[in-house]
Amino acid sequence: MHPQLAEDLAQLPDLLEDTRRRAVAFLDGLGERPVVPVPWEPEVEPLPGRGVGLRAALEEFAVRWEPNLSASAGPRYLGFVTGGATPAALAGDWLTAAADQNSNSSLDPAGQRIERETVGWLRELFGLSDAHSGTFVSGATMSNTVGLAIAREWLGERRGVSPAEDGLAALGPVRVLSGSAHSSVAKGLSVLGLGRRALVGVETLAGREAVDPVALERALRETDGPCVVVANAGTVNTVDFDDLHAIAALRERHDFWLHVDAAFGAFAALSPDHAHLVEALDLADSVCVDLHKWLNVPYDSAVQFTRRPDLQARVFQNSAAYLGSVGDHPDLVHLTPENSHRLRALAAWFTLRAYGRDGYREIVERDVSCARAMGEAVAAVPGLRLLAPVRLNVVCFTLAEEPTAERLAALAAELNEEVFLTPTRYAGVPALRAAFSNWRTTDADVRRAADALARAVRKLL
Numbered sequence: 001m002h003p004q005l006a007e008d009l010a011q012l013p014d015l016l017e018d019t020r021r022r023a024v025a026f027l028d029g030l031g032e033r034p035v036v037p038v039p040w041e042p043e044v045e046p047l048p049g050r051g052v053g054l055r056a057a058l059e060e061f062a063v064r065w066e067p068n069l070s071a072s073a074g075p076r077y078l079g080f081v082t083g084g085a086t087p088a089a090l091a092g093d094w095l096t097a098a099a100d101q102n103s104n105s106s107l108d109p110a111g112q113r114i115e116r117e118t119v120g121w122l123r124e125l126f127g128l129s130d131a132h133s134g135t136f137v138s139g140a141t142m143s144n145t146v147g148l149a150i151a152r153e154w155l156g157e158r159r160g161v162s163p164a165e166d167g168l169a170a171l172g173p174v175r176v177l178s179g180s181a182h183s184s185v186a187k188g189l190s191v192l193g194l195g196r197r198a199l200v201g202v203e204t205l206a207g208r209e210a211v212d213p214v215a216l217e218r219a220l221r222e223t224d225g226p227c228v229v230v231a232n233a234g235t236v237n238t239v240d241f242d243d244l245h246a247i248a249a250l251r252e253r254h255d256f257w258l259h260v261d262a263a264f265g266a267f268a269a270l271s272p273d274h275a276h277l278v279e280a281l282d283l284a285d286s287v288c289v290d291l292h293k294w295l296n297v298p299y300d301s302a303v304q305f306t307r308r309p310d311l312q313a314r315v316f317q318n319s320a321a322y323l324g325s326v327g328d329h330p331d332l333v334h335l336t337p338e339n340s341h342r343l344r345a346l347a348a349w350f351t352l353r354a355y356g357r358d359g360y361r362e363i364v365e366r367d368v369s370c371a372r373a374m375g376e377a378v379a380a381v382p383g384l385r386l387l388a389p390v391r392l393n394v395v396c397f398t399l400a401e402e403p404t405a406e407r408l409a410a411l412a413a414e415l416n417e418e419v420f421l422t423p424t425r426y427a428g429v430p431a432l433r434a435a436f437s438n439w440r441t442t443d444a445d446v447r448r449a450a451d452a453l454a455r456a457v458r459k460l461l
């Protein structure tokens with residue numbers, strides 16, 4: 001063994017203790033470090049020929065990289081839609097790396113069993129029936145892509161071909177209808193060879209991001225044969241929800257695969273005031289839910305659900321003598337784009353075991369209440385105006401005067417020490433978003449964020 005490896009092996013307990021201490025210090029300082037530090041250009045070091053050992057690597061990381069990390073795990077990182085990691089999720093993730101399982105095969109089944117139990121819990125959490133099976137993937141983009149890949153195979157089934165076997169040329173043109181599809185849907189269509197132009201935008205309701213069911217039915221009537229509908233349960237700008245009951249009912253008259261992107265909107269199921277928004281989620285043929293957002297597990301984690309695991313296995317099967325057969329209950333190796341499969345379910349298993357449905361209801365309701373308070377605070381700042389009502393956990397607002405992208409970027413940059421917001425465009429107007437999905441965020445953070453915003457606006461005006 002290389003002497004540096006032998007030395008680290010001999011000192012492993014001490015080194016891990018040192019690592020743990022540093023992790024604790026990082027987490028203890030989360031509330032106080034700049035939420036997003038001033039951008040800096042690192043000097044790029046050449047590949048070390050001779051290693052320095054873990055202790056020196058830890059030192060170097062602490063000096064060169066750690067001070068530049070954002071507090072994205074903390075309570076006032078309100079950009080994008082960002083979760084943190086609960087204590088139990090973090091513990092699960094540490095143990096995932098320690099055990100380093102490749103959980104994709106019944107030949108070594110423990111990891112796969114943990115994942116299946118966890119998927120069962122998630123299904124219940126979101127009110128899905130056991131007609132839905134599910135697998136873990138790396139994020140909602142991958143979950144949407146897997147759902148659309150199954151949809152593609154379903155279209156093939158309707159047309160008497162298998163795109164998985166015969167390729168896309170056999171399938172012919174495809175239309176994917178959606179009101180306010182997330183950008184990752186277009187990316188998925190590109191990856192799948194269906195093309196970004198397959199995505200056809202359908203009119204939304206007046207002043208809303210939710211699709212107009214009448215316009216959707218018109219688009220279905222104008223579509224020749226079976227197609228795909230992507231319904232949105234929680235849009236990123238205003239957290240609007242398509243009427244899933246109304247969309248599903250259109251299947252009585254039209255033939256389509258219904259995929260629902262509920263990346264973070266699925267968590268509305270946990271709030272009694274909002275659960276009706278996703279009550280019909282189970283009617284979907286495939287569903288995307290992100291877990292590194294509102295479940296607050298570390299990146300990279302999402303789940304994809306579908307009623308047609310048989311079509312899924314047709315797409316993703318990876319037959320090789322040494323991997324085991326596909327069969328009626330395919331191993332995970334046959335269900336997602338990757339073959340080797342991190343036991344990423346363990347972080348989700350830990351956090352659900354530790355906090356349960358009640359714990360998650362508390363997180364969701366607190367975040368929703370923080371978003372509402374932030375919305376009221378924004379509305380009260382002279383010079384700002386809300387662009388949409390706060391429907392769930394996102395506040396979308398802009399400058400009352402001259403809301404240019406440049407001025408909003410200047411405003412956001414002024415805030416970064418205290419609170420991180422990200423830009424968007426809503427109804428043609430440049431805007432900022434504050435998204436609440438971290439388990440640590442409290443009213444005190446909302447006050448701090450709102451005060452920082454009011455100061456920054458005064459400075460700008």
Ligand SMILES: *Cc1c(COP(=O)(O)O)cnc(C)c1O
Pocket residue numbers: 081138139140141142144182184234235236261262263264290302
């Ligand atoms: C975040 C998000 C995605 C993409 O998720 P990643 O985890 O970043 O891949 C897709 N759809 C919606 C609605 C989202 O909010």
